[in-house]
Amino acid sequence: MTFLRTNPRTNPRTNPRATARLRMAALVALPVLALSVACGGGDDSAGAAKKDDAIADVPAAPTAKDGKDGKDGKDGNKPSAPPAGKSAFYDAQMKYVQCMRVKGGYKDFPDPKLSGYLDWTKVEEIASRPGQNEAYKGGKNRVCVPEMQAVMDVEPERDQQKAYESMLAHAKCMRDNGVSRFTNPTMSGGNAQPGGDPNPASPVLDRDSPSYKKAREACQPKLIDSVEGMQ
Template identity: 55%
Template sequence: MTQKTRSRAARLALLAAVPALALTTACGGAAESSDDGVASVSDAPSTGRTKDAGDASRSGAAQGKSAFYDAQMKFVQCMRKKVTKDYPDPKLSGHLDWTKINELQEQRGSDDVAKAGRGGACKNEMQKAMSLEPPRDTQKDYESMLAHAKCMRAHGVSKFTNPRLQDGNVIPGGDPNPASPEIAQDSPAYKQAEQACKDKLLDGLDGMQ
């Protein structure tokens, strides 16, 4: 298993322990097969917000975003103290910068960076931060991951699988067999496809598939 594969597996394992995940449904939807065999979302409910409700929601989202960022900074400070002083700042959105984290992990030759420290030294801080992440739109997250999967295949990574919707959650796509990888994520071809398709993923989804 490559360093990058371990990084993603570690991140997903940590997220799985958090009751309110980034990918937990915010507006439902069911997966169905389209004519080309690619899953799609249908019958997503409308938001139905009034202007006042929308203003209140934006105000609450702004407060939640600030709390999320502050919690992520506490996690980052923990990682700098217990793992490496070079651990990168979160993005302004509060989401971790997994591109920089993966680069740092490769430089160190250790997956402690992705696993929130040796023995999960900063796991509690990471889970606290993720529990404060503002609600996401499941349909948009799914469509973002689907576009990314299609892009990866179009750029030569033919085995890259689509995400799935299951029980109101988005299950990331990627390697069809993560336990025994079939996709060489360290290959030049994969890295070129990853670079070409990175903008398909919404903020906060990088590193998820």
């Protein structure tokens, strides 16, 4: 989607379907490596949740001058902090989603997660339908590429170490669930590179097999939002 998962995300040596998925992942979730839904280095830690996961500010805890329920002590009905909002990343992603629904030809394109990243499980389900691979590429005739680029421009930097740890846990889970040849991610130049098929140029893993899909479903929770769909 984000043309490039710019996050168009990153492993050029895959089969057509995997390549499209990774390029898109790069556009919407990784630092800008190319076409985009791709990835960079911030902080995915709890302390950086607002930055990486694009989660809005949490209302401040009640202070001494506040009422028991965090309301203003004077009239008891004023909130102690403004309600949580969404990030610029989320807003840009929502515009991309709306474009995909209205212009891109995918009326059921899913909303982004609160973190601002796409729900790649749902996107992949759509793209796996016959003739629907453009769900990875910005819609029909790539009409939503400008919106995808806008998403990439405001995508938060990622903590590469946390990205690596997430993908490593996912790779181990895949092997534990029967996909024995699923490889570990690597670190290259300070950036986490996804694992997966040991021979992307000539894939040996059947991503459409029932056993692979079952493992994928079981292990999906191991991936943090910013790397979901990369491997």
